[in-house]
Amino acid sequence: MKIENDPNDEVCELVxxxxxxxxxxxxxxxxxxxKAVKNNNGTGILLLSDIFGSEDSFTRDFAYRIACNGFNILVPDLFHGNPWSKDRPRAMFKEWIAAQSRERILKDIWRWTKWMVDEFMAAGISKKLGIVGFCVGGGRVLEVLAQDTGACFGAGVSFYGTTMESLDVSDIKVPVLFILGDNDPLCAVSAVQNINKKIDGGSKVVIFQGRGDGFAHRPGSPEEDADAEKAFMIMREWLNDNLVV
Incomplete structure (x- = not known):
């Protein structure tokens, strides 16, 4: 395992x-x-990105803000340096997504989960880890929690998760917070509500009226900014209540 300071990062007393x-x-x-510096609560969070990857500025900014609230956030590069880019022709998307092996991505997630267990749980800092995901990452949240069955993760947050309908969520043993908009063609409210009914353990669905895909981590208007702020606060309280308090 190798850790390197990023020379391009600005010095911040909080993160x-x-x-x-x-x-x-x-x-x-x-x-x-x-890693939170001054107010570190010792809790590790695994953040699964959307298709734009771990280096996307919106994803990095969101992770940074969670860390400013005391958490330690790991954002893995699940696409091995080849995330989707808005600069690519849309016709190439099917070819690109087909090259993103589900098995390989899940293997990477579990390798990073083991690292976080050793880094936070084995050291006696965190009792449980948290997991958060956007879009395709939001769907992976459920897949990971179903395989984990409560061993490592104590709570999850799925922001407008995709490709969730075919998942067997009956093995999820921890609470999941679902945040989505009712105008999202990729994440139907009815599908999320049906999934939520199958999960034991106090899960919750929060629906934002008129919002579509990505509003919480990449808002595109002042109105979306306001709802993104509300969504962040709801997520923060959820993580605190289920992992810290």
């Missing part, structure tokens, strides 16, 4: 950002870790 890598050569995987 320290470092590059993290596991493995060697072609087997190596990378992530970015935001």
């Amino acid at each position: 320290n950002g470092v590059e993290v890598s596991l493995g060697e050569l072609e087997d190596s995987i990378h992530a970015y870790l935001f």
Whole structure:
């Protein structure tokens, strides 16, 4: 395991950002870790990005802000340096997404989960980890929690998760917070409500009227900014209540 300070980061008294890598050569995987400095509550959070990847500025800004509230946020590069880009022709999307192996991505997630267990739980800092995801990452949240069955993760947050309908969520043993808009063609309210009914343990669905995909972490208007702020506060309280308090 290798950790390097990012020379491009501005010094911040609240958050320290470092590059993290596991493995060697072609087997190596990378992530970015935001660690709270002054107000660190010892809790580790795994943040799964949308298709734009771990280096996307919106994802980094969101992770940074969570860390400013006392958490330690790991953002893995699940696309191995090849995230989707808005500059690419839309016709290339099917080819790109087909190359993103589900098995490989899940393997990476579990490798990083083990690292976080060793980093936070084995050290006696965190009792449980948290997991948060956007869009496709929001769908992975449920998949990971179903496989984990409460062993490592104590709570999850799924922001407008996609490809969730076919998942078996009956093995999820921890509470999940679902945040979505009612105008999202990729994440239907009815589907999320049906999934929520199958999860034991005090899960919750929060629906924002008139909002579509991505509003909470990449708002595109002053109105979305206001709802993004509300969504962040709801998530923060959820993480505090289920992992810290």
